[in-house]
Amino acid sequence: MFMKFIENVPLAQYTTFKIGGPARFFCSVSDEKQLVEAVKFAKKKKLPIFILGGGSNVLVSDNGFSGLVIRNEMRGMGGAGSGNIIASAAGENWDDLVKYTVEHNLCGLENLSAIPGTVGAAPVQNIGAYGVDVSSVIKLVRALDTKEMKFVEFGNKECQFEYRDSLFKKEKGRYIITAVSFELTVGGKPNISYRDLREYFAGRQSHGSEPKTEKISLFNPLNWFHARNDKADLVVRKYEPSIADVRDAIIEIRANKLPDWKHWGTAGSYFKNPVVSREKYIDLKGKYPELSAFEYGEKMKIHIAWIIENVCKMKGLMAGNVGVYDKQALVLVAKPGAVASEIVSLANNIMKCVKEKTGIELESEVQWVN
Numbered sequence: 184m185f186m187k188f189i190e191n192v193p194l195a196q197y198t199t200f201k202i203g204g205p206a207r208f209f210c211s212v213s214d215e216k217q218l219v220e221a222v223k224f225a226k227k228k229k230l231p232i233f234i235l236g237g238g239s240n241v242l243v244s245d246n247g248f249s250g251l252v253i254r255n256e257m258r259g260m261g262g263a264g265s266g267n268i269i270a271s272a273a274g275e276n277w278d279d280l281v282k283y284t285v286e287h288n289l290c291g292l293e294n295l296s297a298i299p300g301t302v303g304a305a306p307v308q309n310i311g312a313y314g315v316d317v318s319s320v321i322k323l324v325r326a327l328d329t330k331e332m333k334f335v336e337f338g339n340k341e342c343q344f345e346y347r348d349s350l351f352k353k354e355k356g357r358y359i360i361t362a363v364s365f366e367l368t369v370g371g372k373p374n375i376s377y378r379d380l381r382e383y384f385a386g387r388q389s390h391g392s393e394p395k396t397e398k399i400s401l402f403n404p405l406n407w408f409h410a411r412n413d414k415a416d417l418v419v420r421k422y423e424p425s426i427a428d429v430r431d432a433i434i435e436i437r438a439n440k441l442p443d444w445k446h447w448g449t450a451g452s453y454f455k456n457p458v459v460s461r462e463k464y465i466d467l468k469g470k471y472p473e474l475s476a477f478e479y480g481e482k483m484k485i486h487i488a489w490i491i492e493n494v495c496k497m498k499g500l501m502a503g504n505v506g507v508y509d510k511q512a513l514v515l516v517a518k519p520g521a522v523a524s525e526i527v528s529l530a531n532n533i534m535k536c537v538k539e540k541t542g543i544e545l546e547s548e549v550q551w552v553n
């Protein structure tokens with residue numbers, strides 16, 4: 184079958200920001216053969232390529248993209264060999280895959296529930312949420328190397344994963360991901376260490392799973408809190424949520440914190456949380472005692488939303504058709520009619536304020552397409 188290359192296709196409809204001008208050429212590919220054909224077309228015409236997945240982490244310029252946009256529509260997912268390995272084509276919807284793994288009692292992806300986008304985009308960005316980065320469970324990434332025009336497979340280490348970063352982002356444009364496999368744990372115990380999840384489960388009895396009772400020792404000071412609350416028998420009733428419970432919790436937490444994609448244009452967090460040295464963090468803590476951070480190897484990953492909200496006072500700020508979301512200051516939102524330049528200008532104002540108050544240069548998490 185011949186492939187169709189359509190000219191001047193408006194891209195706003197393909198992005199969750201719902202912003203952006205047209206693509207010079209646009210095509211959809213549903214298998215690796217078509218992908219090769221599309222890349223050859225672009226090479227022949229000396230056009231740059233942009234791979235479109237769910238369009239959930241991109242901001243397309245108002246002038247559009249003067250190359251070939253390839254929409255990845257490769258489908259298919261399932262077990263690959265042993266019971267805990269799941270493989271998926273890159274064009275699958277990310278959350279469909281998460282749902283599938285939870286339904287098959289495979290632990291590892293449940294904290295990444297309800298993230299918009301495709302499976303192929305997950306390794307590029309090393310998507311992460313609620314204490315889990317996808318790099319912790321990726322086994323293999325299959326991709327077309329557009330330089331050598333051959334398919335290659337990368338093991339986890341070779342993907343050079345970092346916080347919201349990978350080989351596929353560093354060598355921008357070289358590799359086009361076609362499939363990803365994940366190594367999960369059959370019936371594993373979910374990770375509920377992230378604050379939002381701890382608070383969620385502390386406040387309610389998890390449905391579906393029975394409370395476990397545990398005898399505690401009063402020699403450990405950490406247990407004194409429980410002891411004070413349960414002097415009678417010194418037995419703690421602990422709810423251990425199942426992976427399905429965790430998925431439900433994440434869906435609920437995200438719905439309360441992040442904008443409804445149906446009403447707002449958005450790409451989720453617009454900025455990365457900056458990673459700084461411990462000295463720099465201590466210095467900032469001196470100035471802003473309530474600022475919190477996560478350990479990140481030797482360094483600290485700062486919750487920069489706190490600065491945008493409490494120091495820059497920009498949370499909830501609207502500027503024309505765009506604004507800083509009023510429930511999460513890292514998230515920028517756009518009303519219908521918004522243009523890319525409005526987002527860029529708002530983002531620049533935030534970056535300027537953060538730089539002035541902290542000395543930190545914020546990096547965008549969202550990919551700029553022009």
Ligand code: EPU
Pocket residue numbers: 311312313314378379440450451452453454455456475486487488489490492498510511512513548
């Ligand atoms: N905070 C504020 N004000 C805000 C929001 C957050 O002060 O408006 C502070 C609070 O102290 C809060 C802390 O920042 O406890 C962390 O907030 P949150 O849990 O919302 O996480 P985040 O660091 O702001 C990251 C990811 C999100 C992901 C959440 C949850 C990045 C850039 N963003 O945000 O990912 O959902 O953690 O795990 O790492 C995305 O990448 O698009 C995205 C939404």
